[in-house]
Amino acid sequence: MNTAAGWRHPSTSLYTDHYELTMLQAALHSGAAQRRSVFEAFARRLPEGRRYGVVAGTGRILEGIEHFTFSEDQLDFLARTDVVDAKTIDWLADFRFSGDIYGYAEGEAYFPYSPILIVESSFAEACVLETFVLSVLNHDSAIASAASRMTGAAGGRPCIEMGSRRTHEESAVAAARAAVIGGFWSTSNLEAGYRYGVKTVGTAAHSFTLLHDSEQKAFEAQLASLGVGTTLLADTYDVETAVRTAVDLAGPELGGVRLDSGDLIAQAQWVRKLLDDLGNHHTRITVTSDLDEYAIAALASAPVDSYGVGTELVTGSGAPTASMVYKLVSREGPDGEQVSVAKASKNKISVGGRKYALRRLNQRGAATAEVIGIGHRPFDDGNDRPLLQQFVTNGKLADGWTGDEAVRRAAERHAASMAELPGAVHRLQRGEAAIPTEFEEQP
């Protein structure tokens, strides 16, 4: 469960495109609404040049589906604005998802056409979930994917998520959650700490220094209140003066200094030397100025102890959405048999049929391919790892996929999933997916 007893999950039912409900109305009218259907969420491609993506948001989807119900007031809105007719309103009034949901666990790496989420239910039930499912997967996976590249570039050094101010206030909470799944150590976002139990950190900004009559007075105030283990921001005026003042006031136990501007590589080097010369061997250096995975990689040789990442993380480092789509791939035909379906639109290829997936591993446990079985489970030679989990059965949520615990487990799973992939996955330059996607047709 979530840590925050006092947080009330919002209703998710109107996070929905108008056309989902008009389709529902027309399908109720034609009778096709009850046809058993399979919808599949997947990405046709990774963001340009990326080697892999990271699944995130599944836990939030599962939590949200529990709150996907329509209140009297919401139904009154749909009636008042003529979105749908009375029969459809009646159907929505009773709505609770009663189907099955399968998919990749959060934290898992994914590739083009990986069947990331599969919803099996009546057309009606799967259709109304579309917009919400895609909103969450597209946002959260974009952030986790960027986060993973950043933590990969950072090696073992901790990354701190600080981008809340550069994205919508609720996206910020989800971004902090996704960042932790992608390997971040902590976040500045208090709501994420409250709601998901992730670690929050922070000390002070330039305004705190400017508020006081001198930098020295500001540092004195911060040290007196937050203790010598705090991190002092060193670039409001002159960095060298700030570092010397900080050490003078705090002594050898000063926790850290933060650098937020200028040439961070050169600056980290001489600040480290200055700290060491002053005897502050344990005082850490945090850098925080417009970092992305490339800047982090460039700082690998500099004596930096942690990275604070903002804008580029919460905007997906050039890929703010994961381009996932949610497509009907199979539905009941007039004779009650399932029929594979796919549209023929140019440049938007879909593959019909229920999918199964495994990660092909060689004898050393290294991944060599993403194998997708169409309509059947692909052949497993004994080394391979099946990728689909069943999250929901007849509307009932399985344990362990939501709340705080899901975030912790997803972060562990992310590390394991990355360890299994070939080394090329860590290359930051543009290239192909780290492993190929192979379809296996029905034998």
Place this chain on the structure above:
Amino acid sequence: MNTAAGWRHPSTSLYTDHYELTMLQAALHSGAAQRRSVFEAFARRLPEGRRYGVVAGTGRILEGIEHFTFSEDQLDFLARTDVVDAKTIDWLADFRFSGDIYGYAEGEAYFPYSPILIVESSFAEACVLETFVLSVLNHDSAIASAASRMTGAAGGRPCIEMGSRRTHEESAVAAARAAVIGGFWSTSNLEAGYRYGVKTVGTAAHSFTLLHDSEQKAFEAQLASLGVGTTLLADTYDVETAVRTAVDLAGPELGGVRLDSGDLIAQAQWVRKLLDDLGNHHTRITVTSDLDEYAIAALASAPVDSYGVGTELVTGSGAPTASMVYKLVSREGPDGEQVSVAKASKNKISVGGRKYALRRLNQRGAATAEVIGIGHRPFDDGNDRPLLQQFVTNGKLADGWTGDEAVRRAAERHAASMAELPGAVHRLQRGEAAIPTEFEEQP
């Protein structure tokens, strides 16, 4: 007020970076927390090559500040996780914003250094609002700015916001609101209709066609349920067949067809001719495939009736955040006088001092400059238009800046603000801001 009687605004108080509260703690300790302070939200630059930005989010900020209070459970979280000390928790328990807020009205164009929001209060009160204020302004203004370029490129043709699935589910609601402020006609997002009274539209997706045993059966079902005025999606299989089937079934009153793939310019031309040849002169053509402002401009000569825009709108068309910052520019000194302040960090220039702003207009009412007075109101030659509105006085919100009404007024204001700017503002290619920003020092 908001349309949705049943929607409960969430608490906004933990949409806050950890360091805002540790700064508060240290400033309460030093006594500086009570110093009267002026914080200013502004953008140092427009996104690369953009001619202007559009302010959005102010109404959401003002609504959110009403809900910026700390519950027992939230305070317990802050205590339990040692974010701040007991004295700070006590201060937060009583928090209600009691200062003044000024700024640009929503829908107004802005330029580099425009003082978009000014918060005057104790340091403590203004500090804790920082993260929430920036999250909203940075997201909503990024979307409204992209929306405005798109509606400019569309000329008088209606633009429909359909990007909900490509962004976080709550960002999607705010994006729909911001899109309407930037000139969009409607949205697919039902929650935005519920919460802000904006018009919602939609008919059907490819899955609806695939669900039925043939395209003809799907069209029959849609027409039977939604009426002949509906819009039929024409590219699931073959576009020409679909258009002919649609006209056969619906007759001359068919509302519209939607094209979602392929070469939209050529396709719109032959589909228009086909519809006309079949006698369907009033059947509209909507196009919806990965549009941005450039694609919309390229479609200007094609016989298209409306544009549906998704991904590129909700991701800010290459600029997903507006890069606004919130800086302390003035605070009380030890003698009680206000002191202008600004940090000296390299490449991150701030200008100290309380700002005032007007748009300089020539005798024909055309804008020629953004004039920012530092510490005083700039000289107004009688033609000029002051830009700062007072939204909040001693914690009390002025009427007319929140809820549905604010969105409608902001959309009107956006149109008026755009009409005043030089024609260069509509150029899509990269260039300089449409008017220069001029600072006027204290005389």
